[in-house]
Amino acid sequence: MDQALDAAAEVFAEVGYEKATTNLIAARAGMSPGSLYQFFRNKEAIAEALAGRYATEQAASHDAAFLRPGAASLPLGNLIGQVIDPMIAFHVANPAAGILLQSADLSPALAARTGQLHEAALRRAEGLVAARAPGLSPDERARVASVTFQVFKGMLPAILAAGPDERDALVRELKTVLLRYLEPIEHGH
Amino acid sequence: MDQALDAAAEVFAEVGYEKATTNLIAARAGMSPGSLYQFFRNKEAIAEALAGRYATEQAASHDAAFLRPGAASLPLGNLIGQVIDPMIAFHVANPAAGILLQSADLSPALAARTGQLHEAALRRAEGLVAARAPGLSPDERARVASVTFQVFKGMLPAILAAGPDERDALVRELKTVLLRYLEPIEHGH
Amino acid sequence: MDQALDAAAEVFAEVGYEKATTNLIAARAGMSPGSLYQFFRNKEAIAEALAGRYATEQAASHDAAFLRPGAASLPLGNLIGQVIDPMIAFHVANPAAGILLQSADLSPALAARTGQLHEAALRRAEGLVAARAPGLSPDERARVASVTFQVFKGMLPAILAAGPDERDALVRELKTVLLRYLEPIEHGH
Amino acid sequence: MDQALDAAAEVFAEVGYEKATTNLIAARAGMSPGSLYQFFRNKEAIAEALAGRYATEQAASHDAAFLRPGAASLPLGNLIGQVIDPMIAFHVANPAAGILLQSADLSPALAARTGQLHEAALRRAEGLVAARAPGLSPDERARVASVTFQVFKGMLPAILAAGPDERDALVRELKTVLLRYLEPIEHGH
DNA sequence: GATGAATGAGTCTTCATTCAT
């Protein structure tokens, strides 16, 4: 079943969600289509499960960053780096995650199925914001977290498509955008 | 033919590019599939033409913003507003434009055409940056423009999905992000 | 209407009957599809009319060969030459005639529509045979004529496809086949 | 898969290659279109496979005729009978073979494959000629073989279309044509 | 009489899904 998700990730990354065929995923996973459908009700369920796996993995990496001693009192720039760097690394290692993230915006019908990834990321961003800007109203906090995530999501495709040098420059730029956006908020708007 | 593009825009917005069927587009346009294919060689060509139309319309609206007297000497915040507001209005009025903008994994030919939309927006952003931060190297300028556009693109889906109130708040936030990102650049990094 | 048939002949020769589209024929004829359908009930009717025209033209050329004084008493080899040469010339000049002749064999449904060409050619061959071998029963005469025509038809594609030199050799061979076949018949089996 | 080819043969024989639809072939084969496409990449591939099957079967039957002891020293008329009779029987039993043999304006790929049928028959005819008229130059030998085959091909449709009695008469006539054509060649032109 | 845009049934082909083995 992990085998199947690995295969799905490969195929999604290579051809996108819509053009990925379940038969190709099964073949890539070294199993029969029938077996694939024993694990997943349908193609959508595969994407959902994959998104779930990504959500879990990212949560783990995020927690790791925050269990580091002193994380809470880190300067904002450093904190951003500690969060962004593993996220980028994760997406570089798992290009299908980006595909799923984008697919959600492509068609309303696709949104629900990758919700977990979205929601999980959002919730973590909200935790961050709550810790750094405790004065914000829940609405504001949610909005700031959402904006942060959207900026990340917006830059992700370019970052993933870039070669190593340009990628580093873009990541630096992403951090700059977020730092400049969040710093005034941290200090009470 | 405008009829057909209108119908295509509706259908793309509703179900996304991949799930849009040419027969549905034709029906929505009140014509037969055969007629649709008299105007467009294939499904891709429909999207291409639609992207072209959007590129043209946006260029016009953007030029309008810049021909306004004094635009060049406007405070950055105001300038951003003058650019962002019509762009948002455009995307709210034309939700299919966002779909096309986001669709990364299209065929090369279509990508090239939606690339028009992309490129046109990018080039306009570069013009802006060049005017405001003449000291930047071409590479830096291109990167700043690209980042600006990516941030916009990243927030677009949420803005379009939001209700009117939340939408306004998100647009304000988008402007804030861009202002805080660009202001230091305008003043020499 | 001759215009239309000329165009049809071109198109049939270029792409074959099945792949020829009525719109292409109309365009080639410099008229609208509507006009084409004013002259011909449907695509089949075009082929029929074209076959009819070819039948007429060939009849004329055949009669010319036979009105030549002394034709009836010519040695068989010469007579064959006088019949075959203009027929080959005709088919070289009108490649669509060969297409129509072949199409009749490709699908039972196609046979009827080019019947005129077949029948006309057969009847002329029968006339020839009757003149040269008056002793044959009507059945035998019909069969000999039919065989003669089929041999001609069988070699026609290769003759038309060949370059000039090979073509001459093949035509010579065709005449040899027919001469050797018909000579004993002329002399009472 | 043999099922599918049988069905294709039926359909090709009934309506010709162009008018044969893959759905009809599938239905005739008692399978779904999807299954048909599991065996054959596309419609062309069906015809190719069928042509291949025919080529193989004919080669076998032809070899059988020639492995018969004393075949090489048979009088020419007998030899012709031994070759023609099974070929006619084959085409009577497999009317689609004639359709494929006659279809000249197929796509290059298909032509190449039906060419197999063509080529195989030609090569066998050449073998025959070489054995019987060793004095011929390769060019002449090829031409004689080609002419022989074309005569056969030319008479085939009429033979297949005829009722049993007329068919026998036509086959006899075919043999006569070939015998009279080839006999002088066998004896040094 | 001519036009040519419009039609829509029909074609090939794909692929998510099922089910007998």
Place this chain on the structure above:
DNA sequence: GATGAATGAAGACTCATTCAT
């Protein structure tokens, strides 16, 4: 539980034919 052949609905696209102008 696994298999993978079979399914068949549905999609992109074509083209003979019609009909309002």
